[in-house]
Amino acid sequence: MFHLLLHACLAAEPATCAERLLPAPAPLTEEECHSTAAERAAGWLLRHPELTAGPSRCAPTADLPQLPLKEIAPGLLVHEGQDGLPDTANRGEIANLGVVIGSQGIAVIDAGASRAQAESLFSAIRARSDLPIRALILTHMHPDHSFGADLFREAGAEILGAPRLAAGIEARAASWMESYPPQVGNGALLGTLMALPDRGTADERLELGGATLHLRAVATAHTDNDLTVFHAQSGTLFTGDLVFNELLPTLDGSVNGWLAWLDEPRPEVRRIVAGHGPAPLPWPDGAEATRTYLERLRTTVRAAIAAGQPMSVAIRDRDPAEAARWQAYDTSHPRNVSAAYAELEWE
Numbered sequence: 001m002f003h004l005l006l007h008a009c010l011a012a013e014p015a016t017c018a019e020r021l022l023p024a025p026a027p028l029t030e031e032e033c034h035s036t037a038a039e040r041a042a043g044w045l046l047r048h049p050e051l052t053a054g055p056s057r058c059a060p061t062a063d064l065p066q067l068p069l070k071e072i073a074p075g076l077l078v079h080e081g082q083d084g085l086p087d088t089a090n091r092g093e094i095a096n097l098g099v100v101i102g103s104q105g106i107a108v109i110d111a112g113a114s115r116a117q118a119e120s121l122f123s124a125i126r127a128r129s130d131l132p133i134r135a136l137i138l139t140h141m142h143p144d145h146s147f148g149a150d151l152f153r154e155a156g157a158e159i160l161g162a163p164r165l166a167a168g169i170e171a172r173a174a175s176w177m178e179s180y181p182p183q184v185g186n187g188a189l190l191g192t193l194m195a196l197p198d199r200g201t202a203d204e205r206l207e208l209g210g211a212t213l214h215l216r217a218v219a220t221a222h223t224d225n226d227l228t229v230f231h232a233q234s235g236t237l238f239t240g241d242l243v244f245n246e247l248l249p250t251l252d253g254s255v256n257g258w259l260a261w262l263d264e265p266r267p268e269v270r271r272i273v274a275g276h277g278p279a280p281l282p283w284p285d286g287a288e289a290t291r292t293y294l295e296r297l298r299t300t301v302r303a304a305i306a307a308g309q310p311m312s313v314a315i316r317d318r319d320p321a322e323a324a325r326w327q328a329y330d331t332s333h334p335r336n337v338s339a340a341y342a343e344l345e346w347e
């Protein structure tokens with residue numbers, strides 16, 4: 001199997017260049033890759049006026065950078081994200097990602113933080129299988145999970161997400177495109193385009209041949225567009241950011257809704273792949289740190305509101321034991337207090 005690689009630079013910053021992988025929906029031989037290269041590169045560049053292009057080449061899968069994946073059940077693979085909030089060292093590649101390989105096709109769970117990360121996930125998949133990538137399932141809108149989506153559309157996948165995912169991305173796309181490049185570096189995002197889902201889904205089964213995925217949208221919790229994916233054969237639930245470990249949870253939805261989701265009984269679930277932290281973890285123990293943090297957040301903010309404290313005072317809350325336990329506590333906790341305060345002051 002061969003892949004087209006195109007050398008490209010930022011038009012506004014000509015020293016910032018990278019080789020981009022242009023995936024084909026069906027596997028190509030070396031000859032097919034060469035004979036279609038000029039036309040495919042030209043078509044791709046039409047969608048990227050921010051880039052200038054250099055030479056292209058065709059390379060076999062084995063020569064491409066591949067994202068590390070570990071197999072946690074037959075045909076079920078997980079990539080563990082790096083530590084911390086997005087920065088230039090981790091290039092935003094902090095989220096856990098999943099791949100399901102059935103006998104009739106492949107599904108990807110979350111796309112990674114950039115075109116570059118999605119490419120290395122694609123190469124890692126192609127090193128294992130040449131079956132069609134039928135679906136990219138986005139667990140929610142946040143950039144570390146969604147920014148690689150466009151690559152999987154080019155690779156032939158249908159992009160699925162919760163019914164409110166498209167509106168969530170559309171409302172924030174412009175501000176992310178301003179705030180995100182300085183955090184992770186312009187080079188990390190070279191060629192990255194925001195992609196909207198092809199279709200929203202609230203409750204759906206996806207059969208991949210020996211692997212059944214159950215997609216289920218969630219009431220407002222971490223965000224208003226969370227969606228979980230259950231791998232029936234192994235009892236594994238991909239929670240997206242409804243569960244965090246190590247990195248402090250970030251509240252972009254509803255603390256009440258989030259705790260209600262955590263309290264639902266799920267006898268069918270044996271283990272989870274959380275959005276951040278080690279994966280897999282047992283259920284429900286693997287969600288205990290998230291639950292404990294959110295319960296304390298809600299209790300503290302309710303008490304502040306009851307005591308008549310303004311938000312500007314409430315956000316000074318700091319628990320030393322939690323600060324020692326979580327990454328990014330001092331950055332994310334004040335924001336969580338402010339989000340919870342805005343929600344709970346109307347109770």
Ligand SMILES: [Zn+2]
Nearest residue numbers: 140142222241
């Ligand atoms: Zn998130």
